[in-house]
Amino acid sequence: MASTTSESAPFADPDGFDRAAELMATAGRITVLTGAGVSTDSGIPDFRGPNGLWTQNPNAQAFSDIDTYMGDVDVRRQVWLQRRAHQAWEAAPNAAHRALAALDTTGRLNSVITQNIDGLHQRAGLSDEKVIEVHGTLLRVMCMNCGLRTPSATVLARLDEESDPRCVSCGGIQKSDTISFGQLLDPEVIERATTAARESDLFLAVGTSLTVHPVAGLCDVAMMARANLVIVNAEPTPYDDYASVVLRQPIGEVLPGLVHRVPKRGHGIFHGFEDL
Structure with missing residues (x-):
């Protein structure tokens, strides 16, 4: 064309x-x-633009890797705090x-x-x-073990008491119901x-x-x-x-x-x- x-x-x-x-x-x-x-x-912010998240902070991209997330509790703790502070909650x-x-x-x-x-x-x-x-969506959290989906607000409310909130059904690792690098x-x-x-x-x-x-x-x-x-x-x-x-x-x-x-x-x- x-x-x-x-x-x-x-x-x-x-x-x-x-x-x-x-x-x-x-x-x-x-x-x-x-x-x-x-x-x-x-x-x-976008990711790859002049003011993008990964342009301004190349290390932030590492937190989007599924293997890093699943294997490092400290990364999960940081990601949960980032999720709670995400601009989407206040955006219109x-x-x-x-x-x-x-x-x-x-x-x-x-x-x-x-x-x-x-x-x-x-x-x-x-x-x-x-x-x-x-x-995917920030509005839900998914258990990586049993697949249980929970509203994000419910899980984020637990962060003051739990830095790495686990699934209430099976105790599995949870993450935002979004696609990370390395995830199908x-x-x-x-x-x-x-x-x-x-x-x-x-x-x-x-x-x-x-x-x-x-x-x-x-x-x-x-x-x-x-x-x-x-x-x-x-x-x-x-x-x-x-x-x-x-x-x-x-x-x-x-x-x-x-x-x-x-x-x-x-x-x-x-x-x-x-x-x-």
Whole structure:
């Protein structure tokens, strides 16, 4: 596919923004892939950007390794404290999250596949059924032995008395119900995401570097099904040359603007969320 890359103002660029808006307005089934860049406006840092968590503190990446976590009680203690202090607990959905919730009201949103673990898509108004969390969620804790899932708030409340809270059912090691390095993704979740990509006629990748597989490969799945690929991301991605449109403008400005141009099924231009 020939791509159009835009770095100018979103509402003044006919070759980028307007083309993306046209593709979205004429699509019947839009699948969206979101990455950490979608939540940065909510105060949650990304990982690989200039101010990213791993860029600023390379040692932090070691805490995301499953073998290190399972084998070192001191690492687990530090991770639990980090989880309790995570920005997600105080964060609120931003304009990008609200725009995707508004897109759902047009009847054109198939699914939101997210690499984020903060739950902000649901807090913005999307249903759990509409959101596919490929890297899990901070909102739950899972026992690594028996698989028992518990609300995170219940486990975090124990930290004042227990630095490494164990499973109340079997005594096993617990961790946030998120995917760590070296840990397999849930095959059922990946199958749902693959199906959503295959069923789309427009695949919108927002705020993701598209370097982490197998999630990045969903772009290939969508394009093989003849979907248009639109990328909104601050930095270049490996898929830019294959996209119909690449937009570099701030996500919190571009996404509401694009969704504003998407009509509800059987109607004209949608004007239901001017406050975004």
